[in-house]
Amino acid sequence: MIGRGPIARTGLATVALLAALLFALPLLGLLVRTPWGELPALLQQPAVLRAVGLSLVSSGSALLLAIGFGLPLAVWLASGHSPLRTVVRIVVTLPIVLPPITAGIALLLAFGRNGLVGAWLDRWFGIGLPFTTFATVVAAAYMGMPFFVLSVEAGLRAFDRRYLDVASTLGASPLRRFLTVTLPMVLPSLRTGALLCWARGLGEYCATQMFAGNLDGTTRTMPLACGMAMESEPNVAIALSVILVAVSVGVLFVLRHGFPGQERR
């Protein structure tokens, strides 16, 4: 360890403090400028309420998609080792590290009206994804689902398969084994994945703006409304930011300590 002498310890503390300040100061800047008295009135503006509602619908639907499609994907990824799984895992994980603007461009080039798949959707069914609420769901799912899949896969891999063998000797069917043994035991990682997925979807900005557009009531989610408001009514943007910060803090608290009243695992 480096922290032996008093000088080294003071030095370490100073640098650590500087690092912590980098994260604390922006938060403080936001809170200091927040018009607390006006907050309820600002947040009750119809356009703000529409953005909040849209964000909840969009991130909630993305979470449902993640559970419906991501859970089977995680189960398959965790069920063995193969080059194909490695490739699929990289592709699925990519959005976590990809710049969101790149994700938005990629989504547009795949599902846009002239995109790889979008062109056929448009020609055959007359469906155009961009500029619809569903596009915000797709963007949120694209950015959030990787967290869910990775978390659940890790949970499944850490899970002791001997429990399944026991259940099997007791005559449980594969489906019953999955529902009554596997699922309850990986529930913590499922919950972590779901929270991260939802929070990432809720905060999605760049890919949404690029792929879904930016229209009040249809595609303008909270972060987009926040970005718009910053140019005309900064106080609304600050109010929305405070909500997003509060939600994020809540998510982190639950991840670390569980829901209030819940026993820690």
Added chain:
Amino acid sequence: MTDKHSSSRHPRLLPAAALLSLLAACSRTTEPTVTPPSTAPIRVFAAASLTASFQAIAAAYEQQHPGQKVELHFAGSPQLALQLCEGAAADVFAAADQPNMQKVVDGGVTAAAPVEFARNELAIAVRAGNPKGVRGLGDLARAELKVVLCAPDVPAGKYARQALAAQQLTVRSVSDESSVKAVVGKVQLGEVDAGVVYATDTKVDGVEGVAIPSAQNVVASYPIAVLARGGNRAGGEALVAFVRSEAGRALLRQHGFVSP
């Protein structure tokens, strides 16, 4: 010459800076040596619709003033106004409308009163070849067309809505974009059929401009001002003078602007 080096604080940029100064030295062997008036670059915040014209103006200015660097920063006028009011340091602000310039004036950021330096007209951006046969503003109300406008706070969005309202047209924008460049991008990709932007924005690959008759058009007035908080006030003043000079006006006209 030394300013090139002092401006590159990052060690890895040194070779590039050295190369640049070498190239610069080659290009002006015939000119007499003049001491650069200031070492700091002139930082310009300009509306997104000025991108191509100001790049040309900056290049011409740099050529006239060896050793002087012009840094350009483009975005929608409201965003730039906000950044300036929040303390961003720049020497010159060129906005696409008066209200956004006024925000900066009210914020106490300007060093001198803004002056109008260019005018622009609206046009309809469609994909090259005009596949949907858009002829004018009236076509934008066609139900089967996907149309985007800039957001109402963005000058181009405000002007577009004024022009459409004057014709009593109801156009549903599928997305309110934050700048004219975003609108042009969506048209270029074919994600939308038409967008209302400035005539100057339609001069890019893959896009065609459909002119709007003067009687139906809205003239955008572009103000420019020298700012107080930049690092090179004298440079800012010289650049604004250049933009307003005949050479500057000619460059602006080449990019589709109208001289005031």
